[in-house]
Amino acid sequence: MHIVITGANRGIGKELATLYTAQGHDVTQTSRTPREGFSVLDVDDPASHAAFADGLNGKPIDLLIANAGVNFDKGQTLETGYPLEDWSQTFLTNVSGVFLNIQSLLPNLRAASSPKIAIISSQLASSTNSGVGMLVYRASKAAVLNLGRNLAQEFADEGMPVGIYHPGWVQTDMGGANAAIDTLSSATGLIQRFDHLTMANSGVYEDYKGDALPY
Numbered sequence: 001m002h003i004v005i006t007g008a009n010r011g012i013g014k015e016l017a018t019l020y021t022a023q024g025h026d027v028t029q030t031s032r033t034p035r036e037g038f039s040v041l042d043v044d045d046p047a048s049h050a051a052f053a054d055g056l057n058g059k060p061i062d063l064l065i066a067n068a069g070v071n072f073d074k075g076q077t078l079e080t081g082y083p084l085e086d087w088s089q090t091f092l093t094n095v096s097g098v099f100l101n102i103q104s105l106l107p108n109l110r111a112a113s114s115p116k117i118a119i120i121s122s123q124l125a126s127s128t129n130s131g132v133g134m135l136v137y138r139a140s141k142a143a144v145l146n147l148g149r150n151l152a153q154e155f156a157d158e159g160m161p162v163g164i165y166h167p168g169w170v171q172t173d174m175g176g177a178n179a180a181i182d183t184l185s186s187a188t189g190l191i192q193r194f195d196h197l198t199m200a201n202s203g204v205y206e207d208y209k210g211d212a213l214p215y
């Protein structure tokens with residue numbers, strides 16, 4: 001199986017790449033900047049998406065994991081924080097970047113026999129379980145949840161399932177050292193979720209353990 005993982009140079013993406021490679025799969029890892037063993041993909045840049053897609057030379061993609069994301073909200077306050085540039089950059093990476101990634105790789109996905117798309121979102125995307133803090137990040141993850149749900153409908157007739165997942169509160173640069181689980185626990189659970197993604201549950205929104213999350 002050929003798997004493409006965006007933002008695979010650290011955190012959850014790196015762990016997913018390690019586990020899939022150990023299983024014998026063909027893994028294409030992307031990083032925003034050049035590094036050995038990685039393909040360059042700046043998800044904010046349409047030209048970078050086009051160049052990455054061209055570099056695959058039509059190679060089919062069985063599983064696309066849209067993992068790359070940013071969060072600039074730590075320490076922000078409602079009274080003085082959340083500047084406009086943070087809104088623009090976060091939505092560009094976390095929402096537009098995901099769409100451009102999928103759009104640019106559609107020929108590769110459609111060339112596979114049973115392609116799947118997995119979008120890494122967050123439990124903070126839930127409008128039902130609203131909360132305080134990280135307003136920009138919450139909004140961007142809600143938007144990419146909405147995008148994933150709508151893409152599940154877009155691809156329904158061609159049999160390409162889309163799943164949206166909360167990886168848990170993970171000990172990464174984004175999650176922090178005090179997070180609840182390590183990257184191995186998160187990635188192991190996510191791989192099980194991706195394995196269970198079919199047209200029967202396309203549009204699913206659940207966490208790494210398989211628990212359904214409210215929209």
